[in-house]
Amino acid sequence: MADIPVQSERKYSCEKCPLMRRKLFRDFNTKELSFVSRFKRGELSVDKGATILSEGTRNPHLYTVLVGWGFRYKLLPDGRRQIVNFVMPGDLVGLQGSLMGEMQHSIEALSPMTLCVFERGELMSLYHEHPELAYDVTWIASREESMLDENLLSVGRRTAIERLAYLVAFLVSRASAVGLINGDTLELPITQQHVADTLGLSLVHTNKTVRKLIDRKMLRWRDRGCEVLDIDGLTTLARWEGPGETIRPFI
Incomplete structure (x- = not known):
């Protein structure tokens, strides 16, 4: 895959990051904010359907x-194709390539x-200079593992209708928390092929x-895409207790 050029100019400064207005995310202290602002190299804008990272490649960048x-597969x-998870605002992607040399998805x-x-080469500076931020990176990776555990449970033990109910409820819950869903209509920009590739079902099934x-x-x-009419009913059908998520970090 050819590298997607990074825009050096910034539409969003770290000091006025829109994610910081979300109650879901913790605040940075002054020193952390200054470091993250230096750590950031620019912004990347991609179109729908673009590949951001490719399995088996090396990339010099991390992204928030x-x-x-987006989705990981x-x-x-x-x-x-197997979709293993979906990425939304606040998620850190590319960390796997930083620690393992090349992307595994x-x-x-x-x-x-x-x-x-963010420059991948500066990650060690984060660990050396800001242990609190290093803990945040660990927390983010642990959260990803927790979501994968739940998804594996769904694919392995839920019935097909329970799997679908869980997936839709899970995506609505995450998307609502980070501002991807606004207003009274709950819509997810996914096709039935995305659903099939996530749940391990045929398109017909x-x-x-x-x-x-x-x-x-x-x-x-x-x-x-999918318009959700009864989120409570889907959550109950999936036998899912909801995300139970409190204030979380981001980089």
Whole structure:
């Protein structure tokens, strides 16, 4: 994959980062904010469908998602795809490449996205100079592991309809917390192919399962994605207690 050029100019300064206005994210102290502002090299804007990171490649950058959606996935040699998680504002991506030398998964933009860009080589400075921020990086990685645990439970033990209910409830919960869903209409910009690739179902089986939730009036499928009609019903059907997330860090 050819490198996507990084924009050196900044539309968003760290001091006025829109994520800092969200109650979900913890505040930086003055020294941390100054370091992160120096750590940041610019911003990257990508179109919907663009590949941000590719499995097997090396990339000199880390990214924090500032605006938009994306998803992480792995491919089998024959092209079959498994979506392993979705990325949203506040998520740190590219850390795997920093610690393991090359990416073990790919990331694609689900919508137009803006990402803050950090030099991978400066990561050690963060660990040396700001142990609190280093702890935050560890927390972010641990949170990712926790989400993967829940997703694996879903794929391995929930029925198809429970899997779909969980996925939709999970995405709505995360997206609402970071401002991706505003207003009274809950819409997710995902296709049934995205659902199939996340849940490990065939497209035909996915379509039949979607129809069951439509018949229960829990969601409506439109050309632009999924409209959620009954989030409480989906959460109950999935036997999911919700995210239980408190104030969280970001870089």
